[in-house]
Structure formats: structure tokens, C-alpha cells
Amino acid sequence: MTAPARLLILGAGGQLGAELARRFAAESSGCPTPWSLTALSRAELNLADADALRTAIRHHAPQILINAAAYTAVDRAESERDQAFAANAVAPGILAEEMAQLGGWLLHYSTDYVFDGSGFLPWRESDPTGPLNVYGASKLAGEQAIAATSARHLIFRTSWVYAATGRNFLHTMLRLGRERDRLSIVADQIGAPTTAKALAAATVNLTLRLRDGFAPPSGLYHMSCAGETSWFGFAEAIFAAFSSHQPPPALTPIATTDYPTPARRPLNSRLDGSRLQRDLALRLPHWRDAFAEVAAALITTPAR
Numbered sequence: 001m002t003a004p005a006r007l008l009i010l011g012a013g014g015q016l017g018a019e020l021a022r023r024f025a026a027e028s029s030g031c032p033t034p035w036s037l038t039a040l041s042r043a044e045l046n047l048a049d050a051d052a053l054r055t056a057i058r059h060h061a062p063q064i065l066i067n068a069a070a071y072t073a074v075d076r077a078e079s080e081r082d083q084a085f086a087a088n089a090v091a092p093g094i095l096a097e098e099m100a101q102l103g104g105w106l107l108h109y110s111t112d113y114v115f116d117g118s119g120f121l122p123w124r125e126s127d128p129t130g131p132l133n134v135y136g137a138s139k140l141a142g143e144q145a146i147a148a149t150s151a152r153h154l155i156f157r158t159s160w161v162y163a164a165t166g167r168n169f170l171h172t173m174l175r176l177g178r179e180r181d182r183l184s185i186v187a188d189q190i191g192a193p194t195t196a197k198a199l200a201a202a203t204v205n206l207t208l209r210l211r212d213g214f215a216p217p218s219g220l221y222h223m224s225c226a227g228e229t230s231w232f233g234f235a236e237a238i239f240a241a242f243s244s245h246q247p248p249p250a251l252t253p254i255a256t257t258d259y260p261t262p263a264r265r266p267l268n269s270r271l272d273g274s275r276l277q278r279d280l281a282l283r284l285p286h287w288r289d290a291f292a293e294v295a296a297a298l299i300t301t302p303a304r
């Protein structure tokens, strides 16, 4: 009988990590070639502890390591640079070094915030980066640390991630909508809201193929839902979907300059997914379809 494929997921307490752990567990039941799946949360493994990271990876010796853990507090990162870089820049390099030793795959996630947001065209993987904030700079440094090793790796840059649970724009909007009659929402940052579910589905699909010997080129891949909107457009979609459960507030579109935040954010967050489709045969759903699924699930079972 074939030995179980060893899979290790980091960041199991986060939006994406939790969805990945759920999906892989479901995939394992009834699977002819079983997984040996370990999913670790921050409490079980801290990315900032380099020794613990190396020990854990050597202990689990995964064939595929999926890192969904990251320092994601974009505004706080401006005043917590060291913590952001420890988790987002140093740790991914260590993970890659260890996976190079093991000869396995490292799957890692990065962000549209590596770009400066100029122009109107969707960013390609080969486009020059220019992060506007500490979080983006730390994630870019993480990409570079991985690429500097000989580990087989796939880095997925994604955008505007949310899930039915977790700290995200969807829940912030629903809460603010209950508290206020009017909301002003930024309308000049353009990107694609991307569900953890869509990211996890694509990742699981790919992982099954990697396990079976698929060997795509290592490198960067842009992985976000199809289509585009602004935060204002996303807010409109959210309040329309939940209108029978809570009265929608009046929404006013505003410019980024009218909503100052500690971290600057890119105006153009469009990501071109052509490489993902060409080299990995993966395509994420349109953001509206992915949102409809999450909204339907939330309406049926409201978030705790």
C-alpha cells in the first residue's frame, strides 16, 4: 500500500489556514491514497521562533508544506516592523531552507501590496514591485527569501481575502451597518475580493496533483478571484446580499485621500491570473460568485 503523503499546514487559526485544514480533512476521507495531515496554529508554532520552526519541520518532514500563517495587520505593521518582518520575511526563508533539505514543495501566499498601485492594468508576476507600506515590504522580502533557496516553491499573490469567519471587510461592513445609518467607503482602490474558500479549493486541487507527480515551474503566481471592484462596490454587494437581514446604510463613495490610515495602500490592486491558468491550469471564480457562496453560508449559519 502507498505510504500516506505528509502534508503540513501552518496558520491553521487564520481565515485561509482554517479553510485549508477543513478542506484537506474532507479530502482525506475516502481518499485511496491517504494524507498524513498536520495543521498547526500560532499557539502551536510561532513563526518568529526560528529554532522551533526548524525543529517542527524536521519532525514532521512534510512532502508539501503550506504556509498560510502571516503577520496581516497592515496598519499595525507600520509601528511593528520587526514583528512583521520576523513572520513575513525571515520565517518564509527558513521554511524554504528546510524544504530544500527535505526535497519537498513549499506553497506560500503573498499579496497585491507588493505593488505600488500605479496604472490601471492588472499586474503580472514579472512587473516591478514597489510596496507602499511595511506589510507589503515584509511580504516582498519573504518572496525573495524563498526564491533565494533551492526549494521547489509556489508563491501565490492574492488580494482582499475574506471568509465567513475572521477579521475582514465583510464583517466590518456588517457591524458598521448595524451601528450607523451612513458609511463613507473608499471607491478608488480597485481589486478583487477573494474568498479563503476559493483560494483553498485551488490550493487543494493543485496539492493533489503535486502529490501525484505534477512538477510545475517554481515561482510567483497571481491568484485572486476574477473580475474587479472597489471597496465601495464590494460594500454595495454586501449590503444588497444582507438587505433582508439588516437595513442597508446609505453609502457614500470617497477617495483614499479622504480616509487616511497609518499604512498607505495601492490604488491598483488588479492581479493578472494568466500565468496561474497557463502553468497550473487553475482559475478562481468571479468575485461576485465566490461572495454569493459565502453570503449564503453566513445567512444560513451566522458567524459566531
Ligand SMILES: NC(=O)c1ccc[n+]([C@@H]2O[C@H](COP(=O)([O-])OP(=O)(O)OC[C@H]3O[C@@H](n4cnc5c(N)ncnc54)[C@H](OP(=O)(O)O)[C@@H]3O)[C@@H](O)[C@H]2O)c1
Pocket: 011, 012, 013, 014, 015, 016, 017, 041, 042, 045, 046, 047, 048, 067, 068, 069, 070, 071, 072, 087, 108, 109, 110, 111, 112, 139, 157, 158, 159, 160, 161, 162, 166, 167, 196
Ligand atoms: N487578508 C488579506 O486581505 C490578504 C490579502 C492578500 C494576501 N494575504 C495573504 O494571504 C495569507 C493568508 O491570510 P489570511 O487572510 O488567512 O490571514 P489571517 O486570517 O490573518 O491569518 C493569518 C494567521 O497567521 C497567524 N500568525 C500571525 N503571526 C504569526 C506568527 N508569528 N506565528 C504563527 N502564526 C502567526 C495568525 O494568528 P493570530 O490570529 O493569532 O495573529 C493567523 O492565524 C497570508 O500570507 C496573507 O499575507 C492576505
